[in-house]
Amino acid sequence: MLEIKNRKEFEEYVDMLVDLNLMNNDGRNGSEEAEVLCDKMDAPYDKLNSVEVRLVKRIATDLNSRNDDINLEWSVRKKLAMEFLKERYEELK
DSSP states (O other): OOOOHHHHHHHHHHHHHHHHHHHHHTTOOHHHHHHHHHHHHHHHHHHOOHHHHHHHHHHHHHHHOOOOOOTTTHHHHHHHHHHHHHHOGGOOO
């Protein structure tokens, strides 16, 4: 397991990354809402160290590879996405 030194920023970034992934799956990539979220993601990302950056990039790739049932409610989809990640990444437990 990798040591996450910036735990708060790491978890905040991953949470927003999941939201962005769900928006993209809904076809809202490039929307004003998605752009605002991307801007908000900059602050925690800027505080991550190189190990944490590599990890969030792997997480983003895994999120993009998973199936997301857009017919479910947002909260259920987000919970499923987080469970998916927690199964794969000890750092998120």
